[in-house]
Amino acid sequence: MRLEHVSRLARPSSSALAASPAADCAALRNPALERLCREIDAAFATAEADSRASFGERVRLALQRAIADxxxxRPDQRVSDPRNYCRHLLAADPLNRYAIAALVWEPGQASPVHGHRTWCGYAVIDGALEETLYRWDAVAHRAIETRRHPRAPGAVSYVDAGRGAIHQLGNPADAAARAVSLHVYGVAGEQIATHVNDLLAA
Structure with missing residues (x-):
């Protein structure tokens, strides 16, 4: 299957992450990225053929192998922005089943508190992130913080869509360096900034 490889820089806006094209690298061939796409394709095929197979576990293993490479x-896919964290779109599935992005976080940068409109997984490549987990309080109509976890390089996570996995991810303000993470979302490439996060009040 032919893969569409692109590199885009996206910055958070007031309501979502809005895509801002920085470069088009459609001809780029990256063996590590292509292997990751093949493994995600295989996870879909296995899930269709055998409902007992764990799609999420296959995505987690694929991310774990990818970040070891x-x-x-490339250096331009590790570029940060001093104002907001950056999202670089690395690959988009031609069947619109998923998109892969690298997120770059300077110290003190964090995502908004959010649930997910789709399945997604992430792995920490460089630096360390902090993940704050929440539960949804339907009476108060807000997310309630439950615990915080450091996410060291090599940490991998996968969640299904919904408000059962509300979190905030970021690079602590006292961190010594920027952090880089790899993310896979179950949306088409052009929807990566608009159809992933379910922004919530906390």
Missing amino acids: PGLL
């Missing part, structure tokens, strides 16, 4: 990201 030093050739996964």
Whole structure:
């Protein structure tokens, strides 16, 4: 299957992450990224053929293998922005089943508190992130913080859609360096900034 490889820089806006094209690298061939796409394709095929197979576990393993490859990201895909965290779109499935992005976080940058409109997984490549987990309070109509976890390089996570996995992810303000993470979302590439996060009040 032919993969559409692109690199885009996106910055958070007041309501979502709005895509802002920085470069089009459709001809790029990256073995590590192509292997990741093949493994996600295989996870879909297995899920269709055998409902007992764990799609999420296959995505987690694919992310774990991908971040172990030093050739996964080019230098321009590690570029940050001093104002907001950045999202670089790396690959978009031609069947619109998923998109892969690298997120770059300077110290003190964090996502908004959010649930997910789709399945998604992430892995920490460089630096360390902090993940704050929440539960949804339907009476108060807001997310309630439950615990915080440091996410060191190599940490991998996968969640299904819904408000059962509300979180905030970010690079602590006292961190010594920027952090880079790899994310896979179950949306088409052009929807990565608008159809992933379910922004919630906390």
